[in-house]
Amino acid sequence: MRFALYLGCTVPIRTPNYEISARKIAEKIGIEFVDIPEFTCCGFPVKPMSTNATMLMAAYNLALAEEKGLDICTLCSACTSTLTDVVYKLNKDDGLKKEINSQLEKIGKRYQGKVKVRHFARILYENVGIERLKKLVKIPLNGFKFAAHYGCHYLKPSEIYDGFDNPERPVSLDKMIKITGAQSVDFDEKNLCCGGGILGIDENVALRMAREKLENIESADAMVLICPFCSVMYEANQRQINKRFSSDINLPVLFLPQILGLSIGIPEEELGFRFNKVKTKSLLERLKHSNKEEVIERA
C-alpha cells in the first residue's frame, strides 16, 4: 500500500506525537507514505468565507497527489472531510469540475478525478483489517480502559464516506481499541463535538463543549482519538478548562496509533509520548508493570 501522506496544518506543528506514531505504525504494517512537500492547507479554514476557495485549495492538493499517481492518506479528520467532500462533488458534477479546473489552470494545475482520500484510521480498519492488526499484537494492553472519541469529520457527512461506519453508533474505533487488549468504555454524549470549530469564535462555548465530554468520561485511563484538533481541545486545553471552570480533570489523551504501537511492541520512545501534554508517565509505568506480571505469569 502506497499513499501520499497529507498532514494538513495542525498535525506537523501541534501534534507531532500523532505523526510520529502514525509513521511508525505504517512502517511496521508495510504502508509506504510518500511526502509531497508542496501540499498546502486543505481549505477547511476558509470555508465560512468562500466555499469556492475551499474547493480550489482542496483540488490543488488533490491534483498534486494525482500527478504522482497516489491516493491520499490523511491524519486530520477535518482535512479528510474537506478533501473527500471535494472529490465527491467533483466526481458527481462534471460542470463543477470544469469550473474548478478552469480556476486551477490559473495556478498551473488540473485535476482529473482519480484520487481517493482515506483517513489513516479507516485504512487501518478497512485496508489492513481487524484480523491482520490482531495478529500483530504482541503486548496486549490488558486491564486498560480507553474512551474512544470519533470526532465529527471522520464519519460525517456520511454520504461522502460510502457509509463505512455508522455516524450515530460508530464502531470502527472501538474495535481497534479492543484488538490492543484494552477495554473500550462507553460514556454519555460519546458523539459530542469537541468544539474546535468555534474555538476562535467563542472560546468559552468551545471549552464548555470540550469539558462536557471530558467530565462524562469517568472510568477510562485515557481518551483515544484520531484528529489533531480534537486533541488540541481535549489535551492542550485541559489545563485551561480546569482553570476556567474550576474542575479537576486529569485525563491523558492518546492517539490511536500510539496505543496500537504499544500493543504491537513498538517502544514508547518511538511513539512520541514525550509530546503528550497531559503526562502519560504513570500510564506507561502501569503498562510496563502489567507486562512484567504477564511475562512472569506466562513463564
Place this chain on the structure above:
Amino acid sequence: MASILIVDDELIICKSCKKILERSNHIVDYVLTGKEALKSVQEKKYEVVITDLKMPEINGMELLESVKKKWGNVDVIMITGYATIDTAVQAMKLGAYDYIPKPFTPEELQSVVLRLLEKRKVIEEERLAEERDLIRFEYTMPGDLYYLPEHAWVKIENSNLVRVGIDDVFIRSIGGIIEIKPPAKGETLEQGKLCAEVKDTRGNIHKMWSPVSGEVLEINQDVTNDYSVVKIDPYGSGWLLRIIPSHLGADLKNLIHGTPLVKWWLEKELVQGRKVKYVMAEGLDSNFKYEIARQPGGENITHCFQCGTCTASCPVRAIDERYNPRKIIRMALLGMKGRVLSSKFIWLCSSCYSCYERCPQDVRLTNVMSAISNIAVREGYIHPLYINSSEILKNHGRLYEVSEFDNKLRARSGLPSLQEDHETVKKILEITNVDTFIKRSRK
C-alpha cells in the same frame, strides 16, 4: 347580503347594476351624481359604494376621497373605461378597493363585490376575535415590494426584470382556489389591465390586474402545479410571473412602497375599530432565500419545514442559546437578510454535521450555514478570526507558520522538514475574491 349604493350618470348602468346585485339578495340603491351620493351615504349606512369614475361636477375620484375621509369603513369600487385605467390604479392607491373596466359582465361585477364582502367578513371576524379573546393580529409585509394595494405586488430583481405576485389580502378573500390562469410567456401586459384570472371553488372568476407593464418572461411552474403555494408563501415562493418591464419608473409611481403602505393600512383599519399591528419589515428581502439557494451548499434551504431537529441536535445550542439553527433558517426564509448577515451567531456553527445527518428534509444545514456566511463575507461582514486566518494562509500557505525551530524539532524526531507554499494559496485567495472581500470589509 350587503347594502350597496351605485353612482353613475348613466341611468341604464345604474339600473342594470342594481338588477345584477339584487339577484344576490343585496340591498341596492342608485343615484346619478356625486353630490346625491354623498347625501345618501350620510343618510344611510352603506357598506359599499360602486361609482363611475367620470361624472360631471363631483367625479368618481373626488367622491372616493370624500367618502374615505368621512366614512372610512365604506368600501368603494370604481367603474372605469379603459381610457382611464391609469386613474383607476391611482384610485386604488387612494383607498378604492378595486375597479371594474367597462364594459363588464354580470359575473365580473358579482365576483368583485363577492371578494370585497368576503374580505369585510374576514376583517369583522378578526375584529370580533380581538374583542372576545383580547388578541392582537399582526401582519408582516416585506419592505422591498411595491404594492397595488389588496391586489398584487412587484419585486424589482434588477432594472430589466421584476417579479410579480398576488397580494395576500386578495388571496384570503377568494377562499379556495381551483384554477389560476396566468398570461402566456411572451405576452405583453399593461399596468392596470388583466394579468391573471383566479377561479374560486364556487366558480367565480376573479381578475388580477397587472401592477406593471411589460413582457412576460417566465411563469412560476411551482404555482401552476400547486395553487396552494400562493397561499402558503404569497410574497416568496408563491410569486406568479417574471416580467421584463417596459415603463417601470412611471408604473412604480402608481404603486405603494415601504412605510406609506403601513400608514395606508393603519388608516384603513383604525377607522374600522381595529387594533391590528402592521409591521413593515424594512430591510426584508424576499429574495434572500433564493440568494442562499444559489450559493453552493445553500440549495436546500427552502426544504425546511421548521421541525427543529437541527436545534435539538446542536451541541452549540445546548450551551449557548444565541445559536439556534432553526431560528436562523426561519429568519433567512423570512428575508431578514441584514439581521442574519450582520449577526455574530452565524459564525457559531461548529460544523459537527449532527443537524445535517438528522434533518428529515435534507436541508444540509451545515452547508447552508457556510452559504450564509459566504454571502456575509461578500457583503462586508467578516468575523475577525477569518481575516486573521486568511492573512496567515496568504503568508505561509498553512494555518500555522513553520519556523526554523519547528523544522529542527521535526528533524530531531526523525520527521521530514516542512516547506511553505504561500504563493499558491495567495493566488487562490485572489482568484476566488476572498482577498477583495477582506480589503472591502476593512474599508
